[in-house]
Amino acid sequence: MFFQKEIKLKPFSRGFHLIxxxxxxxxxxxxxxxxxxxxxxxxxxxxxxxxxxxxxxxVRGDFERHFNIxxxxxxxxYQHDYEGPDDMPAHLKSSTLGCQVMIPITNxxxxxxxxxxxYLCEHRNQDHGRNLVLTIMGE
Amino acid sequence: MFFQKEIKLKPFSRGFHLIxxxxxxxxxxxxxxxxxxxxxxxxxxxxxxxxxxxxxxxVRGDFERHFNIxxxxxxxxYQHDYEGPDDMPAHLKSSTLGCQVMIPITNxxxxxxxxxxxYLCEHRNQDHGRNLVLTIMGE
Amino acid sequence: MFFQKEIKLKPFSRGFHLIxxxxxxxxxxxxxxxxxxxxxxxxxxxxxxxxxxxxxxxVRGDFERHFNIxxxxxxxxYQHDYEGPDDMPAHLKSSTLGCQVMIPITNxxxxxxxxxxxYLCEHRNQDHGRNLVLTIMGE
Numbered sequence: 562m563f564f565q566k567e568i569k570l571k572p573f574s575r576g577f578h579l580i581x582x583x584x585x586x587x588x589x590x591x592x593x594x595x596x597x598x599x600x601x602x603x604x605x606x607x608x609x610x611x612x613x614x615x616x617x618x619x620v621r622g623d624f625e626r627h628f629n630i631x632x633x634x635x636x637x638x639y640q641h642d643y644e645g646p647d648d649m650p651a652h653l654k655s656s657t658l659g660c661q662v663m664i665p666i667t668n669x670x671x672x673x674x675x676x677x678x679x680y681l682c683e684h685r686n687q688d689h690g691r692n693l694v695l696t697i698m699g700e
Numbered sequence: 701m702f703f704q705k706e707i708k709l710k711p712f713s714r715g716f717h718l719i720x721x722x723x724x725x726x727x728x729x730x731x732x733x734x735x736x737x738x739x740x741x742x743x744x745x746x747x748x749x750x751x752x753x754x755x756x757x758x759v760r761g762d763f764e765r766h767f768n769i770x771x772x773x774x775x776x777x778y779q780h781d782y783e784g785p786d787d788m789p790a791h792l793k794s795s796t797l798g799c800q801v802m803i804p805i806t807n808x809x810x811x812x813x814x815x816x817x818x819y820l821c822e823h824r825n826q827d828h829g830r831n832l833v834l835t836i837m838g839e
Numbered sequence: 840m841f842f843q844k845e846i847k848l849k850p851f852s853r854g855f856h857l858i859x860x861x862x863x864x865x866x867x868x869x870x871x872x873x874x875x876x877x878x879x880x881x882x883x884x885x886x887x888x889x890x891x892x893x894x895x896x897x898v899r900g901d902f903e904r905h906f907n908i909x910x911x912x913x914x915x916x917y918q919h920d921y922e923g924p925d926d927m928p929a930h931l932k933s934s935t936l937g938c939q940v941m942i943p944i945t946n947x948x949x950x951x952x953x954x955x956x957x958y959l960c961e962h963r964n965q966d967h968g969r970n971l972v973l974t975i976m977g978e
Contacts, residue, residue: 563874563978565945596702598739598835600876602943604952606892611795614745619779623788624795626777631770631909638904640897649901656889656902656936658795660955663802663941665741665833667704672833674743677799694943694950696876698837698976700702735841737878737974750934753884758918762927763934765916770909797934802941804880804972806843811972813882816938837976839841 562597564590564697572688573681575647577613577621581678585671588695592669597699599671602661604692607651607685609658615678624682628654651684658682666699701736703729703836711827712820714786716752716760720817724810727834731808736838738810741800743831746790746824748797754817763821767793790823797821805838840875842868842975850966851959853925855891855899859956863949866973870947875977877949880939882970885929885963887936893956902960906932929962936960944977 568587570580584601585591591599603610614620632653634646641649662679665672681691707726709719723740724730730738742749753759771792773785780788801818804811820830846865848858862879863869869877881888892898910931912924919927940957943950959969 565874565943596704596835597837600941600943602950604950604955606890606952606954612745612799613791613795614780617780617782620788620791623778623780624792627771627775627788627792630775632905636905636908639901641892641895641901643895649898649905652891652898653902653905656891656958659798659937660890661941663739663800665704665739665835667833672741672743674745674831676745677743680795692952694945696874696943698875735843735974736976751884751938752930752934753919756919756921759927759930762917762919763931766910766914766927766931769914798937802878802939804843804878804974806972811880811882813884813970815884816882819934 562700566695568693568695570691572690573683574688575683575686577624578681579615579678580681584679591666591697594666594669594697594699597666597697598663599666600661600663600696602694606655608691609655609660609682610662611658611680611682612662612677613680614676616676647686654684701839705834707832707834709830709832711829712822713827714822714825716763717820718754718817719820723818730805730836733805733808733836733838736805736836737802738805739800739802739835741833745794747830748794748799748821749801750797750819750821751801751816752819753815755815786825793823840978844973846971846973848969848971850968851961852966853961853964855902856959857893857956858959859893862957869944869975872944872947872975872977875944875975876941877944878939878941878974880972884933886969887933887938887960888940889936889958889960890940890955891958892954894954925964932962
């Protein structure tokens, strides 16, 4: 049994944002699945999705700060800079974190750990409304 | 056809550990699937799962050493340090490596390459017994 | 409904390569799926798969250049160097980027964003013909 829909998020500022409730509030269909998976897929190459700590906002701030160290702007060897200094770091961050999360469903709910939440990782300076494909498969 | 169970691993010390046999020995049900997937999902944000070399233990040691360089303790800009210097690096490592692996099943077995094994990546100093959700879907 | 096949890619040189068409041209069976997923799984620990920008080749060059900075050859603490200086960095890059991509299918086609393509990331100096497991599940 499959269910699929596409949604467009509101624009988020550059950084890491907790979106668990934004997702689940639009998926009442999940209640019908005893067991299965939800996949969230982001249709972009300069933003990403990950799962991490859902409580303390300083974790999300530290993610932004540390990923800016690992993937700096204006590296001398970057050749792709059409869209500004945040362009190439955004692509690198996107592949490092990934464009999808797949979460087990148990008894109609996401089977996340107590401290796990879904992050939208916006790597560009300019806010974008990002498009997601939500797909549930299960029984 | 879906099969799902939760297991708790024994505590592992900080580092990268090969757990392929720990997983498969608890999944005799996999024999019933001609084709499909096994997903292993870790319900934590300071440990992770990945697939890598299954033979030489120095590979796992080098992973620990190099990830400690990329995600150092006590960076001046970390704000999240409630639980000690290994806290924030653990979160960063977890999202970089990921909280799940999804492996194709072929004729009742994991269809891994000759040199591939499943790693539990424990990023905290104190041993934890980590909880995993194992889900098989297939036919 | 499941469909699975294994393919062997032609050898690619070290670096990041766009292989979307290589994959889709060998999967006419995808047309039969209204909704579902394609998983591409690489059976190796020194090459990887990711999704990123499908247009400007300098993005792929910048990936190679920046990943060589993050995962350098000949780090003093590497103990695993049997197969040369590109050996351990290849394992580290492989787990950072991942050994699989899972892409939603909608109306018989990969539901990728406009700018998304599938990359084969070859981390070894010597060309290898890499083995992939392609699995479609859907309805």
